[in-house]
Amino acid sequence: MTKQITVYIVSDSAGESADLMIKTVMSQFTGQDIIMKHFSYVQNQQEMNNVITLAKYNPSIIAYTIVTPTLKHYLDQRAEEEGITAVDMMNPLMGVFSQKFQMEPTCEPGQIRKLDEDYFKRIEAIEFAVKYDDGQEARGLNQADLVLVGVSRTSKTPLSMYLANKKIKTANVPLIPEIPPPPELFSIPGIKCIGLIITPEKLNDIRKERLKNLGLTGPANYASLNRILTELEYAQNIMKRIGCPIIDVSNKAIEETADIILDLYNKRGSFA
Structure with a gap:
């Protein structure tokens, strides 16, 4: 019935x-x-x-x-x-x-809705970090909450992912002397960028280890000290032109550098 x-x-x-x-x-x-x-x-x-x-x-x-x-x-x-x-x-x-x-x-x-919103913001930030990693899709720099710049092996990608897990949409751009930075990098406020630097000796060790892991044991310009000095000088000139804060990552873990960035981010009103 x-x-x-x-x-x-x-x-x-x-x-x-x-x-x-x-x-x-x-x-x-x-x-x-x-x-x-x-x-x-x-x-x-x-x-x-x-x-x-x-x-x-x-x-x-x-x-x-x-x-x-x-x-x-x-x-x-x-x-x-x-x-x-x-x-x-x-x-x-x-x-x-x-x-x-x-x-x-x-x-x-209403707490579950807040949790859902946090979750989706985190996923959105992670997808953003992947899409705009290593200078891909320069048009996205204007949409980023934060842009990391630096030479190769200054932890730009892992930092981008770490910050994405904090719901911060982060892009990163490698600074290479032979490749001009995208024009968009100079059209965003310098306060939205963070420059990452490292000592030549530390970068030399990191790059040598990187080449060893790739099975490349012969001499390579990528890890030569002269090349590294050239790249670092070029990168610092770009950072000065942008007018961004600069962090030395030489002896810092990812979490330590990220904490410094987050402190800047929060103090400066989310780089608005």
Whole structure:
């Protein structure tokens, strides 16, 4: 026998998690007439009373995800008074987490949306860093939150990815004497750029090790000290022209350099 049931989905946030769960449960009761009605961002007792009034005169269930303690208590109390079935879809699991972590939940609505937004911003920044790595697609420099410049092997790429995981869209441009920098590099504010320098001796060691890892053991201009001195002088001239902050990465781990960049980024208003 087919019955018509109205499910009132009530939340002090968007109610998306309750909506998905209700649909999952509904799929197990095929052939039944189930109507869903949403009440999102419920913030006070009057709005809760409106739901109670509707549910009172229909075969219904109130399914809710409410984290605000006073609202949750009020709904539970009113539903019991009116003989309405109200199902708390969050509190049992919240209680288990609270017990395991030995702490009380924040009870702030809308946190899952904030987490989702953070996640997608991070993914967007990572995709940006990959797309605009090593001077690719110079047109993207204007869209970057931050642009790293420096000679080869100054950790531009790993720094770009590290910063991307902090939701900062980072591009990087290699400075090579034989290849002029893209014009876009000089059209963005110098404050949005960070120059990376390194001592000649340290870069010489890094490049020699790089060549060894590639199986190239003979002499190579790439790792010669004269070549390195030429590149570093050229790079510093470009950085002065841009007018950007310069960081010496010689004896710094990626995390240390990134912390310096993040400090600059935050102090200077996200390089706006």
